[in-house]
Amino acid sequence: EQIGGLMRAINAFSGTPVVRCAMLLQAYTATRPGETRWAEWDEFDGDLWRIPAVRMKRRLLHVVPLSTQAQAVLDDLRHFSGAGTLLFPSARDRRRPISDAAVNAGLRRMGFAQDEFTGHSFRSMFSTIANENGWAPDAIERQLAHVEGNAVRAAYNHAEYLPQRREMLQWWADWLEQMAEACPLRK
Template sequence: MALTDAAIRKAKVKEKPYMIKDERGLYIEIRPSGRRFWRLRCWEDGKEKKKSLGEYPAVSLAQARQLRDDIKSSGPLAGGTVTFKDLAEEWLEKRKKPTCVPKYIRDLSYRMDTFLFPYIGGNDVRSISAPALLTVLRKIEAEGLHETAHRVHQLVGQVMRYGVATGRCDRDISADLRGALMPPQVTHRAAIIDPQGIRGLVRAVGDLSSVVVRHALLVGIYTFVRPGELRKMEWSEIDGDLWRIPAEKMKMRRSHLVPLSLQAVDSLERVRLFSGGGKYVFPSIRTSERPMSDGTVNAALRRMGYEKKEVTGHGFRAMASTILNENGWPPDVIERQLAHVEKNTVRAAYNHAEYLDKRREMMQWWADWLDGVRF
């Protein structure tokens, strides 16, 4: 008889683990702790194997059945040897979706092709040991790429956990390497955070000859959004004194509201005379059909005499955050304006509404403060 969700929920805990069968080799194991795990019986090379499909209810009854069917269906991953490359490429394919940033997928693919596939790509995923993985990661560290080593370690963990969930590997061996890697060196975006330095910066920006570039930097300083969000700003996103950035343009894929100070609105009105007839507020110098290059802001800073180690467009965020924190603005309000989104979606929605008025006040204070040091 097939299992039901009601039967799983009502299953009593016993002193010893026991199982309740579903169909086609699928069953759920009830532990004395009350936890419930999906298992699948199947045959490989004439031997019975038990595959782990995840824990209920994180993996639902319907999902467990789908995993069972996927494993038992024909294909290179249905049975026999599954290489790490097979599993990783399947996992990566499932990461591709309309809301996913293309660069994110390219970065994952590059790490696989460069740091993993040449060494463990052809290995049976079940045969890869923690020491073998550590050897691969040590090669990356030896090149001085400590942050990359940590990211590759995380990537292997994601692939392995997918393998456990789909019954292609027994456990995530990357978990055994916690603490085994050298800590990555923490680096901060170059930023000017002292009032005297900020005075020189905003004055230098005001002297730029290109109207579009000048106001791109000013709006960037006033709003302290990420450079990619700034350069892709569209006129259709401006609603009076509010900039509504759609989710697909945001790093965390959640829409973001940016209150515009009087000074920011003035900058936009001045640049409208040059680009108001097109789609983008700050278009490319070659065509109004594309936004300005991602290097335009930093190139302007270099022409102004600022070196890369002194300030970047991304550094405007640290600059504003430092001054706002030093002047007593609530950290939650600052973080929300920086679009450092709360992971708890209920709280995030609450904060979105709760802080908008306060953020309006803060953004105007910031623009007034800038005027105070500039003049």
């Protein structure tokens, strides 16, 4: 119920469209807030987002499959972010992204407390729901770009699980839409 209310609130968000799109892209991709904020248009090719190693916590290239919903967010975003390099430019300086507090401020503005949702909450929400619905833990962890805890396994397993992650993220985006339609808007 909370997730549906969150998605409905984001869809109805009356704040900056760029911040709304940042929230949606984070929700649909389960990427870290910094990875999303600093995203550049040239990282996107069709239904893939290639996040450069320099922006990743593990310092490895991260390939993110994009659901049809995430691609629609990108299409909408082009109208708001202009012809610049960044997807989420700051209104004050278009060479810089929105602040790291912008998404959290948007969530507070919609009435969600810090202990309910933050920009990072989209990741834990995704992990919990995907695991509860039987998706492969390796694919989930790869989508979250987590470090493999087992050193031997990390040395040998370099799988991207791209087909599984593509299917999983489309399922996830569809599920989020269903939750938004099923739950009343939070007041």
